[in-house]
Amino acid sequence: MREQSKYIKDIRTVSYYSGYITLVTSMLMLIPILTSLLSAEYNVVLDFVISITIALSTGIILIIFGQRASKKLEWKHGLIVASLSWVILMILCAIPYYLSGNTNSFLDAAFDVMSGFTTTGLVLTQNLDHLSLGLNMWRHMLTFVGGQGMVVLALTFLVKDTVGAYKMYVGEGKDIELVPNVKNTAKIIWTISMVYLTIGTLILWIDGMLIGLKPDSSLSHGLFIFMSTWSTGGFAPMSQNILYYHSFSYEIITLILFIIGSLNFGLHYAVWQGKKKEVLKNIEVQSFFITVTLTAFFIVLSLSKLSVYPNAVALFRKGVYSLLSAHTTTGVGTLYARQFALEWGDFSVLMLIIAMLIGGSACSTAGGFKGLRVGVVFKGIIADIRKMLGSERRIKIYKFHYIKDQVLEDGMVKSAAFIIICYMILFTIGTALGTYYGYPALSAAFEAASVTGNVGLSIGITTPTMPSLMKIYYIIAMYLGRLEFISVFVLIGFIFGGVKRLCLRYSRH
């Protein structure tokens, strides 16, 4: 009985904080409402009014039903709040998509929202070239907010209990504290993003006008493309993605933006504080540089061998650009999806798959199993080999540099390896599912790597006509990949625990 009431109390605590996160994120719908009003898209205004009222009501009901943690928030609460909020928000934020009539089903709408939140960038929304400005604003805002994290957003405004706040923050796949107070860390993350938003949009706006876009559309395109590239998202306002602009300068700007976006917020903060050497010393930057160089080298080699592109400029704009877009888990592209399968050859596609799985930096907007983990596991293997070769009497401490010098501990290597294994399992299941439905193995692996690593490049599998089970699996893979498993595992455990209790209760009666 006591255990039962503890469980109810847990549910109420989770409900209270999830309600707050829902409430804050729902308020974001005011921006597309304003955008639609200004551009006289009144039907779209109605879609968003319906959506925001449903979302706010859900948030309020969750808060009313819930209860603020009487003591401090426990780890399980923090992790469950983060993972559950993402599911609730996926459903609520899909309503405007569905009402717009641009998706074939609510599942497609939910898919696109999860793709946005997780900064994946795969699209099932139809008729992108005729999408309203309001809905386009919403799509790109979702990916921008998702990149920083909805919990981070809520923490910036609401929660006073900073001890508990850290536990929710970790639940969203982030673990770095830029300053001792997690609320201020969240504020710094947003400040960094907003400064880049202003500068990046301005540069894209000017370049957009130089390449022939009208001033007003250049501004909206600039804002949308910034939000997409900085957050390593992959969405674009037009169906051709970056190919629509036919511009080398536009591609270079987006390239710089998504590389910066894929770097750790801790690194940004260190550089902002004048610690410029951190860029060279940081294990993640080193790991990223090595894996990018290797994969880019092999892709260029393979594409040259197959004579896919006529000159070096084309090789860079298509080959290297796509590779960097894949490695930073951005997913913006200058190619048609089918070109990978038809022209690139198996070896180049394999290199892209590896790059997509590795991904960007931890505590950034990027996905994948992250450069930090690759670096830690690699250093761990080197350390083990050295230990075996060296004298048994000698105890040597191995270190690596990640914001500060850190001792390489076995626990660290194990947990990094555990997450990498989880990613590989998710990727393998995705590949197997694709082949089960009749797609070629390499294409299925490409798409599975893209969803697992939250990339967004497609080889042509992700379409509204693909099997529903694959859509559902891809949603789960994007979600698990972004939140990095643990918080979702805790949520699943919590739900199963509840179901088990219910079953026991009824069996006793």
Added chain:
Amino acid sequence: MLKIFKTLIIALVLIYMFPNSSKAEEYANYNDLIENAKALDGKRVDIKGEAIGESMRRGAYSWINISDGSNAMGIWLKNPEAEKVNTYGSYKFKGDIVKVVGTFNRACTQHGGDMDIHGENLSIVETGHKVEHQLSEWKMKAATSLSIITFILFGLYYKRKSKASLNI
């Protein structure tokens, strides 16, 4: 006279022998172009689609993008040809349906490997128009009812909150 007659016969025989060399293949579904890009590289094509977004002027030429409904393709045209398009497709407009005759490039040498078409001439098949988005009645009713419910819920929440703070 005999000379003219002979020339005409030779010309007709040549046209009959090489019918495809002078006639551009027509494409309304761009997937056919993408899927057969290697075979069609450098060939003259005849492509039909809706002009979308806007034209982007680059010196004496312009880029326009045309869509078949699921894919869009970039067309590189001389400015006077591009200026024939009056309406571009967007949320509020259905763009002009255009027909372009030009050369298809799988990976254009001039444009950094883009898959594009270098158009020679453009003609308007169907003029574009404004799209009316009628306000949906059920959406207006739903928005009003849901707004009232939300206000009531907020009221309940603040009432509960102020009661709780009084108890403290």
